[in-house]
Amino acid sequence: MIQRQALEKKKSFGRRDLILLLAVLVIGLIGIVILYTRPAALNGEVEVAVDGEVVMTLPLSEDTEVTIEGVDGGENLLVIQDGTAKIESASCPDGICVRHYAISRDGESIICLPNRVVVTIRGGEKGDVDAVV
Amino acid sequence: MPLYKNDRTVRIVLYGMMIALAFVFSYLEHLIPLNIGIPGIKLGLGNLVVLIALYTLGTGGAFVIAVVRIVLTGLTFGGLFSMLYSLAGGLLSFVVMALLSRSGRLHIAGVSICGGVMHNIGQLAVAMLVLETVNVWFYLPVLLISGAVTGVVIGIVGGLLVERLDKYLRLRR
Incomplete structure (x- = not known):
């Protein structure tokens, strides 16, 4: 059998x-x-959370560079440019957050697991064309 | 020569071989990063060995290989934290594959598709709990597609290998 x-x-x-x-x-x-296919959150905010707690909120419309201090001394360089946010460089070994595409839509996030950093786009008028200056 | 289930040497050799193979595949996977800007996309080569074990050695043997592989690769390449993610994905995927392969409703490719998809869902669930955010589900559509595509490839390759290896690996009582 x-x-x-x-x-x-x-x-x-x-x-x-x-x-x-x-x-x-x-x-x-x-x-x-x-x-x-949703349009970018033009007046949205970039919310940065470390280990579950929000440490800063930045406007998505202003170009800035900030160093985020994650857990265990890890660092991520957040760059906001032309209405998108991305991690330019990071201390984590895998670099997944650095390779992540630039985010701009409501709810999108970049996650760095080793540093427990979560960068999220919040709210904003969802692509209201009249809001563009 | 037939292999007997109660022969300890046979079991030690087979399990050791499978674990070593799974370990090498996991290492290969680390060497080929899939760089498309979305985290969590993997080929699932390690799962190929678990799938073959499931169809030849049976549920118990495949379970041992699945767990030992994750612990070994976690300790070697990742660390305790990434091991937690792999375990969540690996165990959920294993349970679903074991149940489906026994039910006989799907062939090995379908079982592998479910395994790939469930692996990704398990990892997202852990990420959600650890990071206390629901935003990780943003990746679900992409991970569903990647899990299904890699799953079907692994499943078809697994099917070919099971067909050829079955007579050597099937243990008799």
Whole structure:
């Protein structure tokens, strides 16, 4: 019995697997369209939290550079430029936060796990064209 | 020569081999960073070994390999903190894959897709708890797609390997 099972050629990709794959891809694509086609939060704020506590809030419209002090002496250099925020350099070993794309939409965030730093975009008029000067 | 389940030497050799292979794959994965600006996207090469173990050694053996792999790679490349993330993703993914592979409703590719997706969901859940923020779910759509795509590739490769290795790895009672 065991031998017969072993000799049987097993299918590895069937109809149900294809339906599952397509379903997950469609859900993912819908999510991407909803989340990433939103306009930038023009009058939004950049909220910086370290270990769950908000340490500073900066306007997204003003170009600035700030060094964030994370836990265990870690540092992240936050740069706000042209209505987007990004981490220019960081002391963490993996550098995931540095490679992260520049954020500008409400709710988007850059996370540095080793330093427990979370940079989040908050609120603002969502792309109201009249607000552009 | 058939392999017997109660032969300790056979088990030690097989598990050791699988763990070493999973460890090497995890190391390879560290060497190839997928740089697209969104954290958490991985090939899931380590999961390939766990998947093969699940279909050949069975649930118990695959569980041992999954846990030992995460602890070893965590201690070697990451540290305790990143190990926590890997464990959450790895265990959730393992439980789902073990249940689905037993139910027989999906083939190995489907099981692997669910494993990949669940791995990412587990990590997001831990990130949410540790960082006390719900913003991590922003990454979910991208991670769903990456988990499904890498999952199906790993699943098809795993299927080919199981087909060829089954007669050597299947343990008899």
